[in-house]
Amino acid sequence: MAASKRLEEGARELSPLASLAARSAAAYEPMPNGHEQVDLGLPPGELLDIHRRMLLLRRLEERIGQLYAMGEIGGFCHLYIGQEAVAVGMERATRSDDPVITAYRCHAHMVVRGVAPELVIGELLGKADGVSGGKGGSMHMFDPARNFYGGHGIVGAQVPLGTGIAFALKYRKTDRVCVTYFGDGAISQGQVAEAFNMAALWKLPIVYVVENNQYGMGTAVDRASAVSDLHKRGESFGIPGQEVDGMDPVVVERAGLTALEHARSGRGPMLLEMKTYRYRGHSMSDPALYRTREEVQKVREERDPISRVADLLVNAGVVDADQLKAVDREIRAMVMEAVTAAQAMPDADPAELMTDIYSAGS
Amino acid sequence: MREISVREAIRDAMAEEMRRDESVFLMGEEVAEYEGAYKVSQGLLQEFGPERVVDTPITEAGFAGVGVGAAMMGLRPIVEFMTWNFAMQAVDQIVNSAAKTRYMSGGRVSLPVVFRGPNGAASQVAAQHSQDYGAWYAHVPGLKVVAPFDAADAKGLLTAAIRDPDPVVFLEHELLYGDTGQVPDGEHVAELGRARIVRPGRDVTLVSWSRGVSAILAAAETLADQDIEAEVIDLRTLRPLDRVTVLGSVQRTHRIVCVEEGWPSCGIGAEVIATVSAEAFDALDAPPRRVSGAEVPMPYAAHLEALALPDVETVVRVAREACYVDV
Numbered sequence: 188m189a190a191s192k193r194l195e196e197g198a199r200e201l202s203p204l205a206s207l208a209a210r211s212a213a214a215y216e217p218m219p220n221g222h223e224q225v226d227l228g229l230p231p232g233e234l235l236d237i238h239r240r241m242l243l244l245r246r247l248e249e250r251i252g253q254l255y256a257m258g259e260i261g262g263f264c265h266l267y268i269g270q271e272a273v274a275v276g277m278e279r280a281t282r283s284d285d286p287v288i289t290a291y292r293c294h295a296h297m298v299v300r301g302v303a304p305e306l307v308i309g310e311l312l313g314k315a316d317g318v319s320g321g322k323g324g325s326m327h328m329f330d331p332a333r334n335f336y337g338g339h340g341i342v343g344a345q346v347p348l349g350t351g352i353a354f355a356l357k358y359r360k361t362d363r364v365c366v367t368y369f370g371d372g373a374i375s376q377g378q379v380a381e382a383f384n385m386a387a388l389w390k391l392p393i394v395y396v397v398e399n400n401q402y403g404m405g406t407a408v409d410r411a412s413a414v415s416d417l418h419k420r421g422e423s424f425g426i427p428g429q430e431v432d433g434m435d436p437v438v439v440e441r442a443g444l445t446a447l448e449h450a451r452s453g454r455g456p457m458l459l460e461m462k463t464y465r466y467r468g469h470s471m472s473d474p475a476l477y478r479t480r481e482e483v484q485k486v487r488e489e490r491d492p493i494s495r496v497a498d499l500l501v502n503a504g505v506v507d508a509d510q511l512k513a514v515d516r517e518i519r520a521m522v523m524e525a526v527t528a529a530q531a532m533p534d535a536d537p538a539e540l541m542t543d544i545y546s547a548g549s
Numbered sequence: 550m551r552e553i554s555v556r557e558a559i560r561d562a563m564a565e566e567m568r569r570d571e572s573v574f575l576m577g578e579e580v581a582e583y584e585g586a587y588k589v590s591q592g593l594l595q596e597f598g599p600e601r602v603v604d605t606p607i608t609e610a611g612f613a614g615v616g617v618g619a620a621m622m623g624l625r626p627i628v629e630f631m632t633w634n635f636a637m638q639a640v641d642q643i644v645n646s647a648a649k650t651r652y653m654s655g656g657r658v659s660l661p662v663v664f665r666g667p668n669g670a671a672s673q674v675a676a677q678h679s680q681d682y683g684a685w686y687a688h689v690p691g692l693k694v695v696a697p698f699d700a701a702d703a704k705g706l707l708t709a710a711i712r713d714p715d716p717v718v719f720l721e722h723e724l725l726y727g728d729t730g731q732v733p734d735g736e737h738v739a740e741l742g743r744a745r746i747v748r749p750g751r752d753v754t755l756v757s758w759s760r761g762v763s764a765i766l767a768a769a770e771t772l773a774d775q776d777i778e779a780e781v782i783d784l785r786t787l788r789p790l791d792r793v794t795v796l797g798s799v800q801r802t803h804r805i806v807c808v809e810e811g812w813p814s815c816g817i818g819a820e821v822i823a824t825v826s827a828e829a830f831d832a833l834d835a836p837p838r839r840v841s842g843a844e845v846p847m848p849y850a851a852h853l854e855a856l857a858l859p860d861v862e863t864v865v866r867v868a869r870e871a872c873y874v875d876v
Contacts, residue, residue, distance in 0.1 A: 338654075
């Protein structure tokens with residue numbers, strides 16, 4: 188329960204991402220002469236904001252990976268490295284009152300919702316002030332105050348849950364939309380098809396986002412799905428699907444806006460297939476022997492979402508390489524601060540072992 | 550007071566809570582236009598409309614998850630399973646999602662959802678449609694498990710379950726739906742987690758719940774004719790188990806027989822007897838006993854089915870043995 192107090196205190200401040208965005212806008216200066224005209228797709232300040240947000244997720248997950256390797260984090264730990272464009276692009280398309288739910292690769296989705304990185308790290312370290320008080324760990328984190336509903340460990344089970352959230356939004360006659368994430372592995376779960384059917388039948392306000400990172404654990408999509416175009420998996424329910432370059436945050440945002448508008452206007456669910464890639468193994472214990480180093484390297488070199496935006500910003504003369512390095516240093520320092528703050532949190536209290544099983548007083 | 554059936558009592562509890570609280574709704578297979586496969590939801594669609602009485606496709610895992618998700622947003626879903634046998638498809642959502650999310654979230658997410666429907670053996674519907682799931686769900690921290698016997702408890706306990714902030718598994722019994730009983734007029738809320746002494750006695754404690762209570766009540770009648778005064782306890786709630794009432798009774802009677810329709814291995818009877826053995830060992834004058842369903846998938850043929858379920862004669866015999874009358 189200590190964590191909830193801490194969260195509420197945090198909510199009164201600007202989230203780190205919101206303050207980053209404010210600084211991004213301030214950092215923007217008019218394009219110097221001599222640079223080619225580049226279509227950024229967005230105002231330069233917004234692109235800087237996207238770059239910073241993605242970089243924060245990258246540096247945070249890298250640091251979490253190090254802490255895991257050092258034995259400070261236990262259990263299963265699934266990193267988001269490589270997929271940052273999806274979480275950042277979709278978050279920009281999503282209203283802050285739109286509920287979001289995902290599976291166990293959830294750290295990034297929490298942080299883009301505005302949860303302080305130290306609360307996520309604290310949870311991974313089993314601390315009392317971790318976002319779930321040390322009871323949930325990497326795969327089970329929730330913050331309803333920021334409309335984030337987990338953090339679920341059973342592949343695909345969050346899809347009916349997200350559909351139920353959308354049911355509640357419609358029941359309450361709101362104009363909010365639930366964004367429900369899952370992986371390419373989850374799409375073959377029976378529960379997912381069941382949820383698709385009900386969402387389409389009842390025209391629920393929901394956007395399904397399949398983060399197709401090409402591998403369900405160690406199994407490539409074309410070895411697991413009879414139809415490897417996953418955006419077509421809603422067709423038999425009449426759910427429109429769209430393939431999206433999930434390595435381009437601007438493209439993700441545009442697709443997200445369209446899909447959210449579709450769902451918000453009462454036309455029912457949409458399915459977005461984000462073609463993305465994870466650079467690390469499925470979890471920290473996975474050496475990823477089912478693919479070649481060259482395959483990973485090629486994606487890193489040619490499609491990396493952060494490099495892509497950075498190159499765009501430099502080529503357009505919005506910033507130079509030194510300025511980007513300064514941003515990186517700032518973000519690394521911010522992550523280190525979050526780690527230090529999390530490490531200083533008290534361990535989860537043994538007296539809390541048997542609390543939160545039922546509601547207090549019941 | 551008025552005399553109504555268990556079926557009507559359950560319907561009345563749902564209707565009254567839906568009138569009282571806009572966030573309560575009913576979903577499940579055939580609950581709306583068909584008015585329930587067992588006619589439990591009669592009149593609800595007409596009164597509350599299709600937005601609050603929702604027919605689902607035959608998709609237990611999916612709609613159980615939808616119910617849990619809706620509860621995450623503060624609605625109070627009543628999720629009906631046509632029978633609990635079919636909820637096996639949905640056990641992941643009941644156990645992994647509903648039961649564990651409050652804990653996993655450090656208390657940040659509440660799930661006020663009720664899962665309900667008929668449980669246990671019906672009449673000659675054989676193995677896949679005749680199973681008692683009480684022990685399965687009572688095993689799980691985070692769930693409350695309720696199994697009423699009479700009409701008054703059906704109404705009072707379901708009302709309490711709907712108002713409860715935690716997930717409740719509500720186990721009805723098809724063979725009790727038509728039984729009638731006196732139910733208080735107006736609002737009637739029973740307390741979850743409290744057993745009830747249905748008939749006081751000094752010689753032996755008989756414990757059961759749901760339809761098993763009719764067997765132990767009948768056995769108590771027979772035993773009374775034989776000068777054995779049995780104390781009859783209806784557990785009413787299987788989790789949390791009212792250990793205090795059971796232990797208090799054993800302190801008075803020094804003997805206990807626990808009767809259940811389900812299989813004995815790791816069953817509710819095993820839990821009751823373990824509790825008594827550990828916490829009232831010195832009060833016991835005889836080994837605690839169980840009468841349970843046979844450890845077989847439920848057979849179809851009526852005479853085989855009867856052999857697989859606990860009956861009054863066996864309860865009487867075992868109670869007499871516990872009293873050392875026939876030794």
